[in-house]
Amino acid sequence: xxxxxxxxxxxxxxxxxxxxxxxxxxxxxxxxxxxxxxxxxxxxxxxxxxxxxxxxxxxxxxxxxxxxxxxxxxxxxxxxxxxxxxxxxxxxxxxxxxxxxxxxxxxxxxxxxxxxxxxxxxxxxxxxxxxxxxxxxxxxxxxxxxxxxxxxxxxxxxxxxxxxxxxxxxxxxxxxxxxxxxxxxxxxxxxxxxxxxxxxxxxxxxxxxxxxxxxxxxxxxxxxxxxxxxxxxxxxxxxxxxxxxxxxxxxxxxxxxxxxxxxxxxxxxxxxxxxxxxxxxxxxxxxxxxxxxxxxxxxxxxxxxxxxxxxxxxxxxxxxxxxxxxxxxxxxxxxxxxxxxxxxxxxxxxxxxxxxxxxxxxxxxxxxxxxxxxxxxxxxxxxxxxxxxxxxxxxxxxxxxxxxxxxxxxxxxxxxxxxxxxxxxxxxxxxxxxxxxxxxxxxxxxxxxxxxxxxxxxxxxxxxxxxxxxxxxxxxxxxxxxxxxxxxxxxxxxxxxxxxxxxxxxxxxxxxxxxxxxxxxxxxxxxxxxxxxxxxxxxxxxxxxxxxxxxxxxxxxxxxxxxxxxxxxxxxxxxxxxxxxxxxxxxxxxxxxxxxxxxxxxxxxxxxxxxxxxxxxxxxxxxxxxxxxxxxxxxxxxxxxxxxxxxxxxxxxxxxxxxxxxxxxxxxxxxxxxxxxxxxxxxxxxxxxxxxxxxxxxxxxxxxxxxxxxxxxxxxxxxxxxxxxxxxxxxxxxxxxxxxxxxxxxxxxxxxxxxxxxxxxxxxxxxxxxxxxxxxxxxxxxxxxxxxxxxxxxxxxxxxxxxxxxxxxxxx
Amino acid sequence: xxxxxxxxxxxxxxxxxxxxxxxxxxxxxxxxxxxxxxxxxxxxxxxxxxxxxxxxxxxxxxxxxxxxxxxxxxxxxxxxxxx
Numbered sequence: 064x065x066x067x068x069x070x071x072x073x074x075x076x077x078x079x080x081x082x083x084x085x086x087x088x089x090x091x092x093x094x095x096x097x098x099x100x101x102x103x104x105x106x107x108x109x110x111x112x113x114x115x116x117x118x119x120x121x122x123x124x125x126x127x128x129x130x131x132x133x134x135x136x137x138x139x140x141x142x143x144x145x146x147x148x149x150x151x152x153x154x155x156x157x158x159x160x161x162x163x164x165x166x167x168x169x170x171x172x173x174x175x176x177x178x179x180x181x182x183x184x185x186x187x188x189x190x191x192x193x194x195x196x197x198x199x200x201x202x203x204x205x206x207x208x209x210x211x212x213x214x215x216x217x218x219x220x221x222x223x224x225x226x227x228x229x230x231x232x233x234x235x236x237x238x239x240x241x242x243x244x245x246x247x248x249x250x251x252x253x254x255x256x257x258x259x260x261x262x263x264x265x266x267x268x269x270x271x272x273x274x275x276x277x278x279x280x281x282x283x284x285x286x287x288x289x290x291x292x293x294x295x296x297x298x299x300x301x302x303x304x305x306x307x308x309x310x311x312x313x314x315x316x317x318x319x320x321x322x323x324x325x326x327x328x329x330x331x332x333x334x335x336x337x338x339x340x341x342x343x344x345x346x347x348x349x350x351x352x353x354x355x356x357x358x359x360x361x362x363x364x365x366x367x368x369x370x371x372x373x374x375x376x377x378x379x380x381x382x383x384x385x386x387x388x389x390x391x392x393x394x395x396x397x398x399x400x401x402x403x404x405x406x407x408x409x410x411x412x413x414x415x416x417x418x419x420x421x422x423x424x425x426x427x428x429x430x431x432x433x434x435x436x437x438x439x440x441x442x443x444x445x446x447x448x449x450x451x452x453x454x455x456x457x458x459x460x461x462x463x464x465x466x467x468x469x470x471x472x473x474x475x476x477x478x479x480x481x482x483x484x485x486x487x488x489x490x491x492x493x494x495x496x497x498x499x500x501x502x503x504x505x506x507x508x509x510x511x512x513x514x515x516x517x518x519x520x521x522x523x524x525x526x527x528x529x530x531x532x533x534x535x536x537x538x539x540x541x542x543x544x545x546x547x548x549x550x551x552x553x554x555x556x557x558x559x560x561x562x563x564x565x566x567x568x569x570x571x572x573x574x575x576x577x578x579x580x581x582x583x584x585x586x587x588x589x590x591x592x593x594x595x596x597x598x599x600x601x602x603x604x605x606x607x608x609x610x611x612x613x614x615x616x617x618x619x620x621x622x623x624x625x626x627x628x629x630x631x632x633x634x635x636x637x638x639x640x641x642x643x644x645x646x647x648x649x650x651x652x653x654x655x656x657x658x659x660x661x662x663x664x665x666x667x668x669x670x671x672x673x674x675x676x677x678x679x680x681x682x683x684x685x686x687x688x689x690x691x692x693x694x695x696x697x698x699x700x701x702x703x704x705x706x707x708x709x710x711x712x713x714x715x716x717x718x719x720x721x722x723x724x725x726x727x728x729x730x731x732x733x734x735x736x737x738x739x740x741x742x743x744x745x746x747x748x749x750x751x752x753x754x755x756x757x758x759x760x761x762x763x764x765x766x767x768x769x770x771x772x773x774x775x776x777x778x779x780x781x782x783x784x785x786x787x788x789x790x791x792x793x794x795x796x797x798x799x800x801x802x803x804x805x806x807x808x809x810x811x812x813x814x815x816x817x818x819x820x821x822x823x824x825x826x827x828x829x830x831x832x833x834x835x836x837x838x839x840x841x842x843x844x845x846x847x848x849x850x851x852x853x854x855x856x857x858x859x860x861x862x863x864x865x866x867x868x869x870x871x872x873x874x875x
Numbered sequence: 876x877x878x879x880x881x882x883x884x885x886x887x888x889x890x891x892x893x894x895x896x897x898x899x900x901x902x903x904x905x906x907x908x909x910x911x912x913x914x915x916x917x918x919x920x921x922x923x924x925x926x927x928x929x930x931x932x933x934x935x936x937x938x939x940x941x942x943x944x945x946x947x948x949x950x951x952x953x954x955x956x957x958x
Contacts, residue, residue, distance in 0.1 A: 108924070112919055112920070147940050147943055147944070148943045148944075148946075148947050149939075149943065161916070162912070162913060162916030162917075162919060162920070163919075165913060166920060170928070173928075173931075173932055173935065179935070179936055179939045179940070180932075180936055184909065184910045184913070185910050185912040185913040185916070186910050186911060186912045186913070187910075195939060195943060197946075228909065231909070232903060232904070232906070232908075232909065235903060235908060236899075236900055236903045236904070239896075239899060239903070240896060240900070243892065243896055247888075247889070247892060264878075266878050267878060267881065270878070270881060270882050270885060273885075274885050274889065277889055278889065
């Protein structure tokens with residue numbers, strides 16, 4: 064069948080289902096509507112801008128919720144009056160895929176009368192809209208956005224968000240200043256170092272020094288200010304941290320170079336000052352970006368809960384803001400709505416999708432007297448429940464709060480370079496002080512002559528040259544360079560490391576905690592055993608038609624299985640009923656008018672119908688019967704992922720404890736853990752208890768790696784030393800975790816451990832190289848034997864050695 | 876002589892790059908670099924129409940602000956009269 068592109072969304076569909084209009088093709092009414100709207104408003108240059116990209120077809124809105132945008136409570140919660148007398152609101156716009164979408168939304172909003180300013184951020188899909196409330200209502204703005212096929216809802220722009228944006232901007236400017244200045248310094252350095260070999264007059268040399276001085280000053284004091292700040296806070300807490308080493312080393316090198324500039328003999332190192340600050344700053348900037356995008360995702364999650372809930376007060380129903388729902392209130396929720404607060408069901412029964420809390424994709428049936436939790440979705444019936452926890456303490460809100468907290472207090476592993484730098488700094492400072500004292504008081508004068516300097520200055524320059532020669536160049540590069548190469552190797556395997564330091568944590572890890580569903584298992588059921596008692600195509604087609612009416616994961620899997628084996632056609636069914644948490648029933652009328660009753664579902668349903676059945680299994684099962692005769696049964700299992708066994712074996716061989724946590728029941732949990740030979744597992748875990756367990760492990764001084772995928776794992780992920788998320792995970796899990804397995808394959812997780820250990824080995828080698836280099840050169844510096852050319856060359860040589868050694872990570 | 880020229884060019888070079896850098900800092904502080912993706916695609920949107928739109932946009936914001944300020948002023952006057 065020929066595939067045709069829709070003229071609006073550019074997605075391809077088969078020719079026969081398209082809506083035709085002369086030579087135009089549309090995949091749906093929505094696309095058609097938007098296309099004509101854009102044409103008539105003169106916005107059709109959108110399609111030029113879109114190019115070959117595709118967009119999602121417009122969503123269908125019944126717009127019956129539109130009035131809520133104009134309520135006082137909505138306005139009070141989200142909109143602010145600014146100093147010019149206009150209202151401002153922060154929106155999240157759904158459906159933005161490309162710059163053309165941003166352009167279209169901004170354009171249509173700006174063409175609206177009464178709208179003052181609309182600014183959409185493409186990366187985060189957040190928008191700031193300012194409008195005049197005298198001329199325009201908020202609901203009109205939302206309707207405008209919906210009319211072109213996007214959706215918008217308000218979010219509470221948190222303080223954390225504002226702070227993160229500001230921090231990102233500040234670091235970006237600082238980094239760019241450092242990068243631009245360093246690039247210019249490098250150009251001057253080319254002239255300087257060629258001068259060493261081809262001859263250069265002292266005047267020109269001095270000129271270059273002045274240029275370097277002018278350029279490196281802002282780098283050190285403007286861009287490098289963050290390191291001085293970090294060093295200060297470190298000192299306040301009596302810690303000599305990496306910031307101290309960087310800022311102290313750079314500052315002393317700068318002062319030393321100033322002496323050289325103003326007449327002392329020797330070599331200036333303004334270029335080193337700028338390079339160190341720039342390199343380390345780029346790393347810091349990447350960290351800040353990571354934090355910012357985590358905040359963005361949290362905002363999206365928070366606004367996924369409804370703003371108000373229907374509270375039943377005697378005979379009346381009223382809409383109440385979530386914050387003002389009290390314990391003991393009766394709340395009503397319709398099908399498809401999210402549970403706003405925790406409570407106990409008092410009327411109605413139905414299945415609840417708890418995937419956001421437990422990670423299990425199969426809805427759980429709940430009846431009178433059972434607890435339901437906020438954030439879960441009511442999938443079947445109208446339910447009334449009594450509130451047992453207020454909004455702030457409800458499950459969903461407390462998860463969000465926990466995440467927000469943990470983002471700010473990510474556990475820090477003391478890494479090797481930091482440890483060494485501490486000892487290094489102290490010993491270098493002592494040596495340098497010692498050198499100064501000996502030179503000053505004993506008049507030691509072995510080295511080259513320092514014309515035009517007095518005794519004190521001479522001693523001082525020699526003392527500083529000790530620090531400059533020992534300058535953390537190679538030491539500061541030892542970890543980053545090896546990590547950089549390690550990270551690029553890991554990226555080739557589909558592993559995204561957010562920060563380099565996790566390489567070391569992974570290499571040192573002694574406990575790995577796995578989530579079950581979606582991490583060790585595929586997270587979807589597949590048919591492992593099919594028993595078809597009556598292999599008649601007509602019957603199977605009836606089964607297929609019944610399965611097709613359900614969206615339950617089990618039905619979907621059985622349907623997939625059937626389609627892979629047989630070529631089946633739909634039959635027309637009537638009187639289709641959904642029996643909660645059990646299955647479905649329907650009636651089929653054949654050509655002669657004879658009716659037969661179809662039922663399909665689990666064993667409970669079959670027993671309810673009093674059908675004789677001798678099947679008993681531990682797995683999930685789907686049984687299909689026509690007129691009380693069993694036609695087929697299917698056993699379904701959530702299969703273990705490929706390489707899972709391999710990975711667990713590998714980890715255990717490395718003496719790493721493997722633990723499995725799951726929200727699922729004990730029966731399934733123990734089955735999977737026996738299969739994979741996992742010695743310890745815990746079942747029926749909630750998001751909070753998972754995180755508590757991780758914290759317990761950490762109290763035992765263990766380095767804990769958590770591997771998970773769902774929203775339910777996110778708190779645990781962010782509390783672990785290293786959180787690893789699958790590429791198919793919920794957005795929030797990927798944001799709070801430290802490593803993302805882009806291909807979700809467990810074999811690349813094994814690679815992660817292997818490459819990390821390898822990289823860590825090279826980091827240690829590099830540290831050794833730079834220490835040995837220092838052992839050799841520092842004595843020379845202490846005796847004043849710092850020949851300019853040798854000093855300059857050896858400075859680069861040590862760094863070069865470290866870089867070359869790191870390249871060996873690639874060679875296996 | 877050559878040295879003087881070299882020195883002069885060096886200083887001019889640094890001054891020019893400092894000027895460009897300041898321009899960049901101003902733009903970044905205004906939030907122009909907050910959205911990296913929009914920035915990258917920005918060159919797709921520089922036709923005459925787009926530039927005219929940008930000017931219209933600025934104009935509209937300015938006018939709306941002035942109109943609002945006038946209105947608020949009038950309101951205040953009216954309330955004073957009532958006093």
